[in-house]
Amino acid sequence: MTDVHALREAGFDDGEILEINQVVSYFSYANRTVMGLGCSTTGDIIGLSPGNSDDPDDWSHS
Numbered sequence: 001m002t003d004v005h006a007l008r009e010a011g012f013d014d015g016e017i018l019e020i021n022q023v024v025s026y027f028s029y030a031n032r033t034v035m036g037l038g039c040s041t042t043g044d045i046i047g048l049s050p051g052n053s054d055d056p057d058d059w060s061h062s
Helices: 002-009 014-036
Strands: none
Touching: 002 014
């Protein structure tokens, strides 16, 4: 509960605290799932177009 109290003191309301909790929990789950499958992004440039990774301005994924 210390974290919740700190968030309330920082000005967050209950709905915002719930949303923070849900986002953090989802990313924790997703990261553990990916790590458990042995996936790696080594050598990847995250976010760039898979079909055009030579162009750092091309973020399309079509």
